Amino acid sequence: MNVLxxxxxxxxxxxxxxxxxxxxxxxxxxERAVVNKECASIRESFRDQDNTYxxxxxxxxxxxxxxxxxxxxxxxxxMKLIASPRFTDKRIGYLGAMLLLDERQDVHxxxxxxxxxxxxxxxxxxxxxxxxxxxxxxxxxxxxxxxxEVERMIKSSNAYIKKKAILCAFGIIRKVxxxxxxxxxxxxxxLNEKNHGVLLTAVCLITEMSEKSPDTLHHxxxxxxxxxxxxxxxxxxxxxxxxxxxxxxxxxxxxxxxxLLRILGRGDAEASETMNDILAQVATNTDTSKNVGHxxxxxxxxxxxxxxxxxxxxxxxxxxxxxxxxxNDKNIRYVALNTLLRVVSADYNAVQRHxxxxxxxxxxxxxxxxxxxxxxxxxxxxxxxxxxMMKELLYFLETCDPEFKSDCCSNIxxxxxxxxxxxxxHIDTVLKVLTTAGNYIKGDVVTVAIQLVSETSQLHAxxxxxxxxxxxxxxxxxxLAQVAAWCIGEYGELLHSATVEEEEPLQVxxxxxxxxxxxxxxxxxxxxxxKEYAITALMKLSSRFSDCSARLRQVIAxxxxxxxxxxxxxxxxxxxxxxxxxxxxxxLLEHMPLIEAHPHSLEENFLDGQEEVNLLADSTSSQSxxxxxxxxxQPSENGDILNILSANTSPAxxxxxxxxxxxxxxxxxxxxxxxxxxxPVINNSVLPPAQNLLDGFLQPTPPQSxxxxxxxxxxxxxxxxxxxxxxxFTCQRAxxxxxxxxxxxxxxxxxxxPMLDFVFQAAVPKSFQLSLQSPSGTTIPPVNGGHxxxxxxxxxxxxxxxxxRLKISYSQNGNMVNEMAEVNTFPSxxxx
Amino acid sequence: MQFxxxxxxxxxxxxxxxxxxxxxxxxxxxxxxxxxxxxxxxPKMCSFLEWKDLKIVYKRYASxxxxxxxxxxxxxxxxxxxxxxxxxxxxxxxxxxxxxxxIFNFEKAYFMLDEFLLGGEVxxxxxxxxxxxxxxxxxxxxxxxPQGFFEDHGLG
Numbered sequence: 001m002n003v004l005x006x007x008x009x010x011x012x013x014x015x016x017x018x019x020x021x022x023x024x025x026x027x028x029x030x031e032r033a034v035v036n037k038e039c040a041s042i043r044e045s046f047r048d049q050d051n052t053y054x055x056x057x058x059x060x061x062x063x064x065x066x067x068x069x070x071x072x073x074x075x076x077x078x079m080k081l082i083a084s085p086r087f088t089d090k091r092i093g094y095l096g097a098m099l100l101l102d103e104r105q106d107v108h109x110x111x112x113x114x115x116x117x118x119x120x121x122x123x124x125x126x127x128x129x130x131x132x133x134x135x136x137x138x139x140x141x142x143x144x145x146x147x148x149e150v151e152r153m154i155k156s157s158n159a160y161i162k163k164k165a166i167l168c169a170f171g172i173i174r175k176v177x178x179x180x181x182x183x184x185x186x187x188x189x190x191l192n193e194k195n196h197g198v199l200l201t202a203v204c205l206i207t208e209m210s211e212k213s214p215d216t217l218h219h220x221x222x223x224x225x226x227x228x229x230x231x232x233x234x235x236x237x238x239x240x241x242x243x244x245x246x247x248x249x250x251x252x253x254x255x256x257x258x259x260l261l262r263i264l265g266r267g268d269a270e271a272s273e274t275m276n277d278i279l280a281q282v283a284t285n286t287d288t289s290k291n292v293g294h295x296x297x298x299x300x301x302x303x304x305x306x307x308x309x310x311x312x313x314x315x316x317x318x319x320x321x322x323x324x325x326x327x328n329d330k331n332i333r334y335v336a337l338n339t340l341l342r343v344v345s346a347d348y349n350a351v352q353r354h355x356x357x358x359x360x361x362x363x364x365x366x367x368x369x370x371x372x373x374x375x376x377x378x379x380x381x382x383x384x385x386x387x388x389m390m391k392e393l394l395y396f397l398e399t400c401d402p403e404f405k406s407d408c409c410s411n412i413x414x415x416x417x418x419x420x421x422x423x424x425x426h427i428d429t430v431l432k433v434l435t436t437a438g439n440y441i442k443g444d445v446v447t448v449a450i451q452l453v454s455e456t457s458q459l460h461a462x463x464x465x466x467x468x469x470x471x472x473x474x475x476x477x478x479x480l481a482q483v484a485a486w487c488i489g490e491y492g493e494l495l496h497s498a499t500v501e502e503e504e505p506l507q508v509x510x511x512x513x514x515x516x517x518x519x520x521x522x523x524x525x526x527x528x529x530x531k532e533y534a535i536t537a538l539m540k541l542s543s544r545f546s547d548c549s550a551r552l553r554q555v556i557a558x559x560x561x562x563x564x565x566x567x568x569x570x571x572x573x574x575x576x577x578x579x580x581x582x583x584x585x586x587x588l589l590e591h592m593p594l595i596e597a598h599p600h601s602l603e604e605n606f607l608d609g610q611e612e613v614n615l616l617a618d619s620t621s622s623q624s625x626x627x628x629x630x631x632x633x634q635p636s637e638n639g640d641i642l643n644i645l646s647a648n649t650s651p652a653x654x655x656x657x658x659x660x661x662x663x664x665x666x667x668x669x670x671x672x673x674x675x676x677x678x679x680p681v682i683n684n685s686v687l688p689p690a691q692n693l694l695d696g697f698l699q700p701t702p703p704q705s706x707x708x709x710x711x712x713x714x715x716x717x718x719x720x721x722x723x724x725x726x727x728x729f730t731c732q733r734a735x736x737x738x739x740x741x742x743x744x745x746x747x748x749x750x751x752x753x754p755m756l757d758f759v760f761q762a763a764v765p766k767s768f769q770l771s772l773q774s775p776s777g778t779t780i781p782p783v784n785g786g787h788x789x790x791x792x793x794x795x796x797x798x799x800x801x802x803x804x805r806l807k808i809s810y811s812q813n814g815n816m817v818n819e820m821a822e823v824n825t826f827p828s829x830x831x832x
Numbered sequence: 833m834q835f836x837x838x839x840x841x842x843x844x845x846x847x848x849x850x851x852x853x854x855x856x857x858x859x860x861x862x863x864x865x866x867x868x869x870x871x872x873x874x875p876k877m878c879s880f881l882e883w884k885d886l887k888i889v890y891k892r893y894a895s896x897x898x899x900x901x902x903x904x905x906x907x908x909x910x911x912x913x914x915x916x917x918x919x920x921x922x923x924x925x926x927x928x929x930x931x932x933x934x935i936f937n938f939e940k941a942y943f944m945l946d947e948f949l950l951g952g953e954v955x956x957x958x959x960x961x962x963x964x965x966x967x968x969x970x971x972x973x974x975x976x977x978p979q980g981f982f983e984d985h986g987l988g
Contacts, residue, residue: 019935023935062939066846066847086976087976091973095942099848125965125968128965132946135951136849136851136951137853138951160965164955167950167951167955170951170953196957197956197958197961242961243958245917250957251913252910252914252954259907291913292909295907295909298907298908330877330878331878331880331912332909334878334908335909365874365877366876368881
């Protein structure tokens with residue numbers, strides 16, 4: 001009740017009382033109630049156009065704003081305060097403007113006008129308020145509108161105004177670099193001033209200009225002697241209480257000058273020469289008992305390393321950092337690590353001397369320090385210290401925060417590849433990464449690891465046995481499981497062979513190996529990719545462990561009903577390999593060819609083979625998911641292959657993924673394309689000979705059926721007619737748009753047996769986009785007793801002649817039939 | 833310098849100064865995030881934090897944290913001196929400053945900051961000059977407020 005009374009009373013609550021009241025509220029709800037009540041009364045007062053208390057109300061609003069409540073309704077009131085003649089009003093008004101103003105256009109225009117007026121005011125403190133606000137808001141339009149006023153004020157003889165105007169110019173140039181020109185003449189003479197405020201701000205402005213434009217940089221190079229003189233005066237001058245900070249003469253100015261010298265001396269021998277002496281003096285004479293001395297030394301080290309300084313000076317600089325590194329103050333240690341990283345390329349050996357200290361910082365409890373130390377540690381690895389450094393870094397990897405792990409793994413693997421003393425060590429290191437950082441590892445490490453093992457043929461037995469041991473200890477780490485599964489599949493027979501002398505041979509039976517992979521497959525925590533590696537490994541083992549073939553077959557067949565499409569497909573295809581192509585099985589599952597560092601020929605071969613896959617990958621990826629069942633290719637998998645191959649990054653991944661990727665069907669594709677120079681297919685399919693062979697019977701290409709001449713886009717055209725399977729397309733433009741085509745596919749079966757598990761796929765060149773809708777079914781009844789339809793939508797933004805490849809599979813009488821065809825007889829009306 | 837925040841050990845914001853344009857939403861989020869990050873750090877740790885592409889330099893004075901965001905190539909150690917200088921200025925002005933002084937006279941704390949920094953850069957390295965400018969402005973304010981009237985018409 002008291003509060004209510006106070007609100008209704010004429011004189012509004014004082015700022016101090018409001019703050020007190022807010023601070024005494026016990027709960028957040030209480031506080032909100034007080035604030036809401038006060039805001040309501042402030043709004044009312046604003047509405048009443050009350051002038052007397054506007055200042056007080058805005059001040060209260062600013063306090064409320066700091067607590068996080070909305071206060072933007074006070075923006076216009078700030079403008080009114082600014083326009084008031086009273087200094088108190090202006091002071092609060094400008095403060096409010098700086099705190100409350102957003103980028104709203106209308107208010108901006110208002111404030112720009114007020115600023116223009118106040119910049120020309122005769123009271124310096126009002127000019128100062130305007131300059132301060134300009135420096136804080138400094139939008140692009142405001143900068144353009146007020147640039148002239150600011151330039152005029154830089155020339156003022158009043159140092160108080162001058163320094164503020166200079167910093168406004170600094171802000172303006174930062175926002176609108178085009179305006180730099182107009183300030184250059186006025187800037188030239190600024191370094192002649194004695195006032196530290198003016199000098200300090202002038203150095204800021206010159207620094208900004210020099211960083212923004214090389215021409216200006218060149219122009220200001222002639223200021224170097226003057227800057228050197230100012231710096232010299234600073235350090236030679238006796239005690240001046242006004243500017244000293246714990247015995248150091250104006251550190252703010254010193255640091256700014258040192259920074260500007262760095263920019264002016266960079267890449268310029270003459271300028272660098274001019275500053276050598278003073279840099280040496282500052283570096284040796286600065287008192288380092290306090291933080292402020294370190295701040296100056298820190299800056300000077302950066303300058304010495306940034307310009308073309310003398311060798312002796314550089315040694316001095318690195319030694320300063322060495323001392324920093326041993327300092328008790330954490331801040332100074334942090335700065336040392338940070339700076340060493342910046343200078344490591346300039347003076348590698350000098351930094352190398354501090355290696356032990358740096359490595360110790362890896363164990364620091366402070367994350368800021370660790371972050372700097374780990375980066376620096378990687379920069380310091382070389383062939384001589386790689387063993388020791390790696391040990392430290394692997395230990396770090398074990399204990400570090402999760403956020404470091406992934407990058408740290410990748411960096412260790414890269415460094416190991418670069419500096420490894422021998423293969424055995426290299427493999428051990430990579431395996432250690434796999435076991436240590438587990439699931440934080442990025443995919444690239446898996447491919448690198450597989451590549452490494454595969455190319456190190458003399459250590460195949462060692463690697464696979466190690467991986468088996470590691471995997472049997474822990475199957476939860478996906479990257480490890482993937483690498484291990486790949487290697488066990490590939491080199492399974494070597495699990496029993498003798499390995500490097502000092503290692504104990506592995507005592508393991510084939511059944512145990514299979515059980516381990518089985519466990520990975522059955523583990524709910526295994527990722528799908530890991531399971532894919534595992535099932536392919538099991539398949540490969542069927543040719544390595546000939547005595548276990550029956551068990552493997554059974555294990556693989558279990559996943560024929562997996563809910564995961566990829567796994568199911570692999571299982572089904574591999575099972576088929578056992579049944580129908582058993583004679584070819586061992587040949588198909590042979591060892592991957594040894595991957596060399598630059599397997600150009602191999603890669604090209606694969607690239608040739610990929611064309612087909614490429615097309616199919618496009619088609620499958622755009623298919624709707626409702627397709628279900630037996631997709632021939634899994635989009636992501638193929639995408640990977642292509643990416644890897646085209647990016648030429650990791651050749652190892654290609655064969656690895658290939659084998660695991662598409663399974664039998666893919667292999668057939670590859671064989672098909674590799675063995676034939678597939679002549680351009682005209683209308684009906686021409687089967688690649690390899691596939692015919694696999695099908696077990698050679699069938700002459702049937703006579704081409706009626707070529708549709710594109711007369712009517714609506715009459716069906718036969719695109720495939722073989723083995724009693726007829727596929728017809730009925731094409732039309734969608735909405736009469738030449739870039740969009742809708743094709744109705746209809747498949748009929750004139751044989752006396754039904755066609756089961758019918759899957760129709762289509763692929764188009766890259767310039768098209770294709771989407772296949774769900775088919776009407778997967779079984780085509782015999783003797784034309786029914787059909788399957790499927791709608792294909794085609795996007796042809798470039799209006800190119802449509803070409804399409806088809807892939808058809810079905811089973812009939814228990815035989816899988818795979819067919820391919822190319823269609824390039826689409827009527828041109830569709831896209832013209 | 834990109835911005836400066838003052839907050840209490842309880843995580844209450846006491847002062848915020850932004851030297852570049854940020855949307856309001858971003859300001860609030862940044863403030864919240866940094867307050868949490870800084871308060872989590874142990875007293876023995878260094879005063880620097882790498883946050884996004886900025887460096888956070890903070891220092892605790894009694895119950896208040898002073899926290900500045902600087903660019904990567906700015907001098908972290910000197911930023912500590914900037915913070916310290918600001919604290920000294922407040923101390924001189926209020927006469928051994930405490931958190932309550934800044935709460936109840938937040939506008940004065942802003943005025944002081946505006947005489948010391950402008951657009952994120954130090955504008956005056958002399959303590960005396962800053963305090964002189966503030967004193968002169970306070971005087972201006974006092975002069976235009978009629979005697980005995982201040983209690984009612986000033987900020988109170």
